[in-house]
Amino acid sequence: MVQDKHFYWLFSDQPNTLTMKFGLLFLLYFLAVPIFAQSIVKGTILSESSLTTNIPVIGASVYWMNTSTGTTTDENGNFEIARVVENNTLIISYIGMKTDTLVLTQSGNVSNLAIFCKVTILWMLL
Secondary structure (H helix, E strand, O other): OOOOHHHHHHHOOOOOHHHHHHHHHHHHHHHHOOOOOOOEEEEEEEEEOOOOEEEEOOOOEEEEOOOOOEEEOOOOOEEEEEOOOOOOEEEEEOOOEOOEEEEOOOOOOEEEEEEEEEEOOOOOOO
């Protein structure tokens, strides 16, 4: 029985080197993906003042010190940012609030982080 040469590798007892190369490449790809996965830092930015307590800060900037990696908070004050390997200092800033820095000592994923920002009152002299 003559088999079609295009499908010969399916019926052959000898392993095809091209098939083995693709199989090895496929396996290495899925083994390497978890190695390069980034850690995530999740949290909530809340306002801390004498008049209002635990009000979410919408649109606050959250970024890693001396990097261009950053994000802003959503309508509930939540943020999610990928951890940068070379830096563990998080900067939180918002107009009318004191800029805070937070040094994270825990490695890996961090979640349920609650950060309270103090309101800065600026008086303008007319």
